[in-house]
Amino acid sequence: MNKLARIISNSNSIAITSHIDPDGDSIGSMLALWSALRQKCRNVEAFIDDVLPRKYDFLPQSKYVKKYKDVEGKDFDLFFALDCGNKARLGHGAEAMENSKIVVNIDHHISNTEFGDINIIDINSSSTCEMIYSIIKDMGLIIDKQIATCIYVGIVTDSGNFMYDNVTEKTHLIVADLMKTDIAKQDIIYNLYQKKSINSLRFLGYSLTNMDVELGGRLAIFQISSDLLKKFNIPGDDVESLVNYGRDIEGIDIAVTMMEKGDNKVKLSFRSKHDDIDVRALAQLFNGGGHKKASGAMLNSTLDEARNQVIEKAKQFVRR
Numbered sequence: 001m002n003k004l005a006r007i008i009s010n011s012n013s014i015a016i017t018s019h020i021d022p023d024g025d026s027i028g029s030m031l032a033l034w035s036a037l038r039q040k041c042r043n044v045e046a047f048i049d050d051v052l053p054r055k056y057d058f059l060p061q062s063k064y065v066k067k068y069k070d071v072e073g074k075d076f077d078l079f080f081a082l083d084c085g086n087k088a089r090l091g092h093g094a095e096a097m098e099n100s101k102i103v104v105n106i107d108h109h110i111s112n113t114e115f116g117d118i119n120i121i122d123i124n125s126s127s128t129c130e131m132i133y134s135i136i137k138d139m140g141l142i143i144d145k146q147i148a149t150c151i152y153v154g155i156v157t158d159s160g161n162f163m164y165d166n167v168t169e170k171t172h173l174i175v176a177d178l179m180k181t182d183i184a185k186q187d188i189i190y191n192l193y194q195k196k197s198i199n200s201l202r203f204l205g206y207s208l209t210n211m212d213v214e215l216g217g218r219l220a221i222f223q224i225s226s227d228l229l230k231k232f233n234i235p236g237d238d239v240e241s242l243v244n245y246g247r248d249i250e251g252i253d254i255a256v257t258m259m260e261k262g263d264n265k266v267k268l269s270f271r272s273k274h275d276d277i278d279v280r281a282l283a284q285l286f287n288g289g290g291h292k293k294a295s296g297a298m299l300n301s302t303l304d305e306a307r308n309q310v311i312e313k314a315k316q317f318v319r320r
């Protein structure tokens with residue numbers, strides 16, 4: 001940590017990025033670290049190679065998040081990759097990373113490929129935000145209400161509202177400390193969970209009605225075509241929560257969402273709820289990764305091909 005503090009002090013330009021398909025933890029950790037480092041260095045840029053989901057607009061620092069285009073060609077003394085298991089998750093951000101002198105990789109995914117010069121990986125952490133909290137504290141920087149809000153968003157969303165295995169005593173102690181800064185908890189919950197569009201709920205209804213169950217009631221499948229997304233006119237991150245409904249059904253061991261992503265690409269999201277059902281290992285069969293009970297992969301195939309492959313590979317993972 002002393003080493004990291006020294007590197008930060010010696011850096012005149014710093015970039016912070018996180019993964020494509022942004023979520024609460026990637027956005028929260030990026031904005032928290034960005035705000036904290038600005039206490040030490042004015043030349044800090046946060047960017048992603050994707051669209052910032054509207055859901056996170058309420059975070060005051062979100063308006064400072066740049067696009068990859070805005071940093072293209074720049075070289076940075078120091079580059080932070082947050083919540084990214086591998087280089088591909090950075091999108092074009094990986095190119096900006098190549099132009100940087102020192103890369104610091106901070107993540108909690110067990111599948112992290114340790115692509116940084118410095119790798120701070122804690123697979124027992126609920127979220128990257130939990131790690132960022134400790135890093136900011138250890139460097140003696142201040143966690144104000146705005147930073148606390150970002151960290152809270154990451155912890156709440158990545159822990160499944162404190163439901164997942166990775167929630168520890170430490171997680172709750174951190175949240176207790178964040179709440180001392182008087183974060184607007186109800187306002188955060190409203191923004192994350194209580195301003196859904198009618199279309200998003202209609203989409204949920206449609207998807208649940210058309211959910212498929214295979215492997216003797218062990219595997220729940222949601223197939224989401226781009227036509228369907230167009231019809232309901234909802235952003236991609238509205239699809240992300242769908243898979244949890246499949247997971248939560250009694251008897252289902254694995255739930256999967258297959259989302260069509262333009263030209264012959266399908267994004268897979270897997271969930272499990274049992275300790276003996278490791279969907280990270282399943283995702284790895286498709287060159288993906290993630291956590292034991294939440295993982296994902298990207299396939300080059302049609303929806304129907306994806307469906308056949310997933311059913312075939314999932315056979316050896318479900319209970320008999």
Ligand SMILES: [Mn+2]
Nearest residue numbers: 025083128158
């Ligand atoms: Mn995360």
